[in-house]
Amino acid sequence: MAYTIIEVERKTGISSRTLRFWVDKGLFPYIEKDEKGVRYFSEKDLQWVLWIDCYRQIGMSIKDLKDYIALCAKGKNTAKERLEIILSLKEKTLKDIQKFQAILKKLDFKVKYYEKMTKEGEDKLNPLSKNYKKRKKRLKL
Template identity: 30%
Template sequence: MSGYSIDQAAAQTGTSKHTLRYYEREGLLAPVAKAPNGHRRYTDDDLGWVRFLQLLRATGMPIREMKEFVALTHAGDHTIADRVAVLAHYREALVARMEADRDHLDRLEMKLDYYRGVLQAADAEPEDITRRERASGQPARS
């Protein structure tokens, strides 16, 4: 029997053997075929499912909802509209997180630029910064 051992499947998907067994046990992954010696043998389709489950998990989808999504998939094509709705919901949440992260990054960059400017000014003319601080009565802003 051909296919991938659990070690190979774990390496190819970047997940642990424990997670692969867990996905199968929880019904997220269809029962994996076994070789005559009883060892799991994963197919390319199995690995594709694992990668899709990783994607769902990375969106923040809880295991419970992943199980519901897998059940919709197994129920047939009449559930495609429901699947689209679920994925669209997680897409919207992901886009919102990305926008918030972009805002955080922009604000962090502004602060870094400020501090780098302070360091450059201090390296160039340390006495000028000290004079400005004395004149204002306050240390440089953080």
């Protein structure tokens, strides 16, 4: 089965504009075109689309993606290099998760604070508020 960019957009939720950008950057070297220049994605190409989206979401650059795709095209002899790339991406992603968990913890604090403020009607952390109270111990941010 072959899919147009619009059909790929509908199936994946990735905009056709983004898909065209990726195609123009060479991230799908095996996409077929008809005589009118319409691009067609195969089922395997759809899997590549999802992987490229994943890699882009975790910050992989277009250049690094192109290098990775070139390694893939060379076959199993590059498996070790590709594994190292994936392990590096995994490590970076785990660090990002830890960073976002810390941010989420801070946001949870703010949510509780504002819920309490809306319930009690007092803003004890605003220095311009009549209810402002200096804290004896520092807030953990």
